Amino acid sequence: MPWSPESVYFASGREALVALTRALGLPHGTRVLLPALVPEGIIAPFLKTGCQVLFYPLDENLDPQYPAFDELLRRERPALAVFIHYFGLRKDVTRFTDLCHQCGTMVVEDMAHILRSKAADMNSEADFVLHSLTKMLPVPDGAVLEMKPKYATLQLQFRRDLRHSIYLTFRIGELVLCTVRHSIGGRRAWKMLSVLYYLLPSYRVLMSYFTRPHRMSALSRYQLRRLAVSEMVSHRCHLEQLYEQGLSPKLFGRFVEHGSNGEHCKMGFPVRVADRSSLCRWLLRHNIQGVFFQSRWDFAPELPEFSTAKQLMREHFLFPTAAYLNESDILYVIRIANMWPVESCRP
Numbered sequence: 001m002p003w004s005p006e007s008v009y010f011a012s013g014r015e016a017l018v019a020l021t022r023a024l025g026l027p028h029g030t031r032v033l034l035p036a037l038v039p040e041g042i043i044a045p046f047l048k049t050g051c052q053v054l055f056y057p058l059d060e061n062l063d064p065q066y067p068a069f070d071e072l073l074r075r076e077r078p079a080l081a082v083f084i085h086y087f088g089l090r091k092d093v094t095r096f097t098d099l100c101h102q103c104g105t106m107v108v109e110d111m112a113h114i115l116r117s118k119a120a121d122m123n124s125e126a127d128f129v130l131h132s133l134t135k136m137l138p139v140p141d142g143a144v145l146e147m148k149p150k151y152a153t154l155q156l157q158f159r160r161d162l163r164h165s166i167y168l169t170f171r172i173g174e175l176v177l178c179t180v181r182h183s184i185g186g187r188r189a190w191k192m193l194s195v196l197y198y199l200l201p202s203y204r205v206l207m208s209y210f211t212r213p214h215r216m217s218a219l220s221r222y223q224l225r226r227l228a229v230s231e232m233v234s235h236r237c238h239l240e241q242l243y244e245q246g247l248s249p250k251l252f253g254r255f256v257e258h259g260s261n262g263e264h265c266k267m268g269f270p271v272r273v274a275d276r277s278s279l280c281r282w283l284l285r286h287n288i289q290g291v292f293f294q295s296r297w298d299f300a301p302e303l304p305e306f307s308t309a310k311q312l313m314r315e316h317f318l319f320p321t322a323a324y325l326n327e328s329d330i331l332y333v334i335r336i337a338n339m340w341p342v343e344s345c346r347p
């Protein structure tokens with residue numbers, strides 16, 4: 001398994017954050033700094049544990065706007081700040097952490113959209129690193145919280161709640177539906193199974209109990225021991241390269257990365273497009289489905305400094321790089337995508 005022995009395994013990332021916030025003993029009203037583009041899974045744990053959430057602005061590359069971020073740090077002195085590698089893009093966590101530590105602010109590095117092939121140690125300057133396993137691995141639940149050794153004595157508390165078992169049951173149902181959907185052909189069957197998938201209320205159940213943190217299930221532990229994560233990562237990296245080389249730069253804007261060493265893969269291949277609905281319609285006509293994040297991501301207030309983040313929320317799109325896709329699938333996707341009949345695209 002690609003996580004260090006000091007790692008703590010939770011049922012989900014949001015449960016890990018609840019347990020962490022409580023273990024740190026952050027008093028009610030403690031200031032926490034989050035990026036202006038943030039999922040419910042990150043903001044909800046801090047709000048539920050009584051923290052005061054402040055947002056920092058992002059630039060068009062999904063990097064923090066550092067001058068504004070630095071000013072916020074010095075003015076507000078938050079106890080904790082979260083840094084997200086959006087869509088699996090490798091970003092400069094060292095620069096972020098250095099600034100935070102100058103102000104006594106702890107850092108949570110969020111790697112939920114990245115899958116790492118191996119790690120002997122935590123290998124980050126951040127105080128905590130969070131991985132959410134369900135995003136890219138076929139496990140019913142699971143998240144990993146890595147901590148710097150100085151936090152090893154933190155008392156992370158776990159609870160038991162029947163709703164976790166209900167959540168697991170729904171998630172197993174979702175995994176079965178996904179497997180069946182990929183193994184049978186036919187557009188009608190695909191549509192029916194997709195409807196069934198979206199009817200399963202797993203997310204609602206998770207949101208109803210996440211303030212009572214659970215350990216990762218035995219089933220996910222068993223699965224993790226059997227999965228060839230390192231092979232999955234190198235396969236997905238290969239698919240990313242195909243997109244990088246094949247997708248028209250005129251149609252599909254790219255995000256700048258801070259450097260990638262082939263040991264991490266992304267959730268999908270992220271691009272920026274001028275008209276995402278038109279792209280989705282075009283791809284769906286050819287049975288191709290990508291991913292984007294919008295619902296449950298719009299929490300920052302409508303202020304001019306957050307307009308870039310809000311714009312990115314509307315313009316990003318992730319091409320599929322799932323482990324079950326092969327090279328010819330991706331070449332087909334690239335061919336169709338490059339035929340997308342749109343003239344203009346923001347770079």
Ligand SMILES: Cc1ncc(COP(=O)(O)O)c(C=O)c1O
Nearest residue numbers: 012013014039041110112132143
């Ligand atoms: C970037 C990011 N971090 C953390 C989380 C929360 O993880 P989990 O879904 O395991 O609670 C999510 C969930 O959407 C996410 O997208």
